[in-house]
Amino acid sequence: MQKGNQKFVVQKYGGSSVADAERLQNVATRVTKKVQDGYNVVVVVSAMGKTTDNLIKLAKQVTDQPDAREMDMLLTTGEQVSAALLAMALQAKGIRAKSLNGFQAKIKTTGNFTEAKIQAIDKKKILQLLTSHQVLVVTGFQGIADDDEITTLGRGGSDTSAVALAADLQFPCEIFSDVAGIYTTDPKLFPKAKKVKQITYDEMLELAASGAKVLHSRAVEIAKRFNISIYCGSSFSYEEGSFVVSEDLIIEKSVVSGLTVMDNQTQVIIHELPVDYGIVRKVFEKVATAGLNIDMISIINNNTHLEVSFTIIDEKKKHLESALKKVLEGLPKYRIEYITGFCKVSVVGVGMKSGIGVASDFFTALKNIPFRLVTTSEIKISCLIETEMKQAAVEALAKKFKL
């Protein structure tokens, strides 16, 4: 982004990138290089390494049920520490730098403690400060609500802070972590996994929802809404990373751009529900208000009754059981079956929309691998398979789609 002769960028560094003094120095060096390349940089930082975990532990020592507001007061100190230290490190390199916490950067949020949403940012103050400072280091993950209350943005919060700042300032956004970009599939699972150069917002959203951890889906949603390109790269190397961009910026679309795996899946089948979609609606409402994430929903109507099936992560099974009990109580006849030992394998690609035969290729690749459930979206095919078949499925699909 260029304003007059000056170029601007938002960079975000995650917790492992600022875990200790040495890594902070490394980040300071990288930001300094960017300044030498002619940029003014807004840096968004997470808390150092395990800081947040340690603060949560401390709170748990004090009380089993810490108040959400006080948790936010507690946890926001983590980013303030890393922001101040990074500003010091930059100043030691001769950079005009200044740290800002959520209230100083005027990152206005809703009042939902521990899961606030960003409403507005004081662009004026940041642009004003950028006329006298080369770098502003802004605390990620946090903001300020009415009555000067301090809030946090929940999981993936620092990514969200960075993209929201970039959207508001209309700067490009670079997200640095310990992974060198976005891979077609998890390199730990499939060592030949390829890094993508470009990926669309929708593909990234499907990948993030399917278990890819490189970028939080909230951040991708904001980037999509405001049409901000995101660069994802490693803070530990200068290897070229990946761009998340709008579809029309991608010249050559590969049909399938990514493959993800989610482990520890349980299939839940509710047998012999009466043919009453009101009950089905209540089931999904209850599951949603209980905060349970379910996927791969299929409903079969055989005229005499409904059979509802979906997947959930194993550890939420107990929680789900009690939620379902409340909804289904009083029904004359139904039976719930829980089958564990599955994983969910998904392929994602915006090219599927126009690509012919992706589903056919998908099932051809899996020919010897039995699958239990299949669901599709416009740009994704997911199937539920037994965990012991995971490696074989990943290899077969990666080979078939040249990932």
Added chain:
Amino acid sequence: MQKGNQKFVVQKYGGSSVADAERLQNVATRVTKKVQDGYNVVVVVSAMGKTTDNLIKLAKQVTDQPDAREMDMLLTTGEQVSAALLAMALQAKGIRAKSLNGFQAKIKTTGNFTEAKIQAIDKKKILQLLTSHQVLVVTGFQGIADDDEITTLGRGGSDTSAVALAADLQFPCEIFSDVAGIYTTDPKLFPKAKKVKQITYDEMLELAASGAKVLHSRAVEIAKRFNISIYCGSSFSYEEGSFVVSEDLIIEKSVVSGLTVMDNQTQVIIHELPVDYGIVRKVFEKVATAGLNIDMISIINNNTHLEVSFTIIDEKKKHLESALKKVLEGLPKYRIEYITGFCKVSVVGVGMKSGIGVASDFFTALKNIPFRLVTTSEIKISCLIETEMKQAAVEALAKKFKL
């Protein structure tokens, strides 16, 4: 302090009182007792144990010369952590509690980073919050300057925060530490040291300046200016502590109320200065602007030249040498002598003003102990003696003045 049926108090707990989860629980129990006694409590907390030291260490790992503004950003997180945790601990005991950091409590300060002065506090907000909360936990040591800049108050800052809040709200103030009150002399040095029930602001100021660490002199100065009584007690016992009050509240004044010792004193003698008080003024100006604390100043004019003598703590000798060099450079003839190995013993008492023979008793008690320098104020006599005579001097003076 009573408003309608409600009683109010400010309590301050130092770093060792909130050093870990267990001690935080102990403080929560004490504050809860106060609430059960019918009080609304404004609690001021320091950072937990060694937190501030550890943050300073971290900054030093990043750069030798951390920026003052960024140091304040960094260090203020310490109190925010302990305030949030204490609020949680109180809530777990059923108390309606809320933590406030310097900006939320609107503690307005000057913009001198690392040594800001409190200018105003938003009394309205605190009084308003006290109608719905039994306890407010306010971060000590910090405030907010113009442009939302975060500041710290320097040494003794949390005491200062507590007394300033008490002064502004017109509440009494209780300062809790690991010492059970104010002693006539250091109990480690003289085990028979007595705890005083009451002491005047001026006596406490002299004691604080002479090395007593129980209460910072800035806090005492504010208490004196606004006529706020301060109770000093232990956070680890319910033993009765000491009150710092205005002189007219003390019914029976003892002539000498305290005895203090400052170790590691160097006597500095500048020999053969020309008889030119302009030079002497410059010497003291230079020493003050270099931030060097000197004491026991004596100047002798023997008509042909001046001899200036004073004391300084050993560790500042190098710093003083370079400061003096700059002032005295170019003078035709002078010689500086540094004599180490001394300690300064002081007795303090507001009763000295009217008491007869204190000086005489002082020197009678020290009869076998050679002293090097003596200075007196209206309520204090100090003498410089060799360190090996310290114990004998303390015992002789404590006995003489029944401390």
